[in-house]
Amino acid sequence: MNIIDSGAALAGSLQHHLAQWLHVPGWILLPGLLLLVAVIIDLGLYYLMSRLEHRLRRSPRRWDDPIIHGLRVPLRIWIWLTALIVSIGVAGSHFGIDTMARYLSLIGALITLLLLAWGGIRLLRRLEQRLVFPPANCHAKAVDATSASAVTKIGGAALIVTVTLIGLQLLGVSMSSILAMGGFGGLVIGFAARDVMANFFGGMVVHLDKPFVVGDWIRSPERQIEGIVEDIGWRLTTIRTFAGPPLYVPNAWFSQISVETPTRMHSRRLWERVGIRYQDADAIEGITGDIRRMLSENEDIDPDELITINFIHYGDYSLEIMLYAFTGVTDWQRFHEIKQAILLKVRDIIHEHGAELALPMSQLYLPEGVTVHGERDDRQDRDQANREQSSSHDEHHHQSRGNKGPESEQGESDA
Incomplete structure (x- = not known):
């Protein structure tokens, strides 16, 4: 609290000197002056950071551009919020609200932590892009998208945990109590969310072992999984099937099944x-x-x-x-x-070579004199027809001779 008291004493002294010099109430003049300074600093930072980020994009190093990109917007917001908090504190001190300074100090510290976390996340996202697509004149090799995603996710998780612990400590929570509660809570969470933890560690194993990466074609006959990997999360892996719909696979499965990666053949x-x-x-x-x-x-x-x-x-x-x-x-x-x-x-x-492709057909060879049933029936029908035709011819011949008289027979005999 010595810093808060020193800051309050400095603000009060500055307010008193300004009031004597300009003959304007210090509790009005100081906030206005702080806002004016914030405008000047903000404009200067905007110009400086824009030019610096533009120049560092052509740098052969991967870290320069992400650092400026991560801090540029959060730093400008922090300047405005700091000027606003100090201005409110000056007004509260003038009206005799003594406890306002301490609450504003706590709020300022928490906002600073949140802005740092936001800036760190922005830095990690830009760094992920630089790892996958390094600058043109960078001598380092490009990192695959899966490894870059794993690095940024681990860094983001560590940043969030650190900011959360510091924030709880600022709120007055004892660190030993946090650790004890975390150990007990870990046991409870471990029993209640076994599947979630299994998927989490399964995703970590996939990131570390790299049996496949984003963009690979994978398949597993055991689970009827086949498609292109679109994203490897901490709980689910998104696979775009060849039929079109996405398939969401729990990461824990990949420690229990065999996975083929045809892309790598x-x-x-x-x-x-x-x-x-x-x-x-x-x-x-x-x-x-x-x-x-x-x-x-x-x-x-x-x-x-x-x-x-x-x-x-x-x-x-x-x-x-x-x-x-x-x-x-x-x-x-x-x-x-x-x-x-x-x-x-x-x-x-x-x-x-005078050969032909084979067709799925069979050829039947019969002994000599043996015919198939259909051929024998046809032959019998033909023989019966011939016999009927011969019998009809003989009958017609006899009928013709019976119709003739004796004279005709005698004439034929004479002839």
Whole structure:
């Protein structure tokens, strides 16, 4: 409280001298003078900070610009609030409100803490941008967005806890009581919010181990999770699914499931089976050799990975050839374009050898003299029709002879 008493004595002395010099009541003149000084300092800081921040943006260091950005607005607000609090204190002292100075001092200290916390948060946000996107002439390497987010979140949490403890101490709360209450409260919170704490530590593990980062494509068949990571929070991880809707996954899951990160693969696997007819068995060796040569000369196939083209299986209706190789391209769309081009070239190679792709059909071989049921029925129908036609012809012939008289028969006999 010595500082408060010293400040009050200094303000009273200044107020008395101004009143004697200008012949104006000091409790009116001093607040006006303080507000005028605040305007001058504010304008000077605005000009100075703007120019300084503009120059430091081109600095090769990452810290200069964030510090100025974090302090510029909170410092200007602090100057105005300080001038206003002192002016109110001068007026209260003139009207005999002695306790106002102490309350105003406490309010000023708390506001100063809040402004420092705000400035620190602004600094951390700008620093996160500088870590991910360093200045053009900066020699340091860029930090991935996940690591930068983890640094700023940890720094922000530490800043908030520190400001809260100092504020409680200013309000008269004993630090030992705070620590004791914090230990007991930690046990209570630990039992009541186990899932929340598990998600918190799960998020911390994800930030530290980095099995994936923001922008990665991840999937987990165990939980049917697949999509692009948009944000890694302390409790939830936001994943944009390929169908469109976002998926919010508790961080605790990632310590219990397996997660694949296709974004980090160096190559994509091409694994296909192609079937040709049994009639083309003699051309298999030439076909496999030409396909292997085609893949070896393809610029999109990774030559450092395994390339396997072999006849592997006698299928039910085809002779199967396996194509196994890796593309140097990992982009999903580009990979399927390369895959299409390779499969079409395989088709052309098969046709060049006079062979054909196999179709899922079966061929039935019957012993000589054995016919299928439908063919036998057709033959029986044809034989029956022929017999009926022959019988009808004979009957018509006999009827014609019965209609003739003896003369006709005699004439035919003479003839």
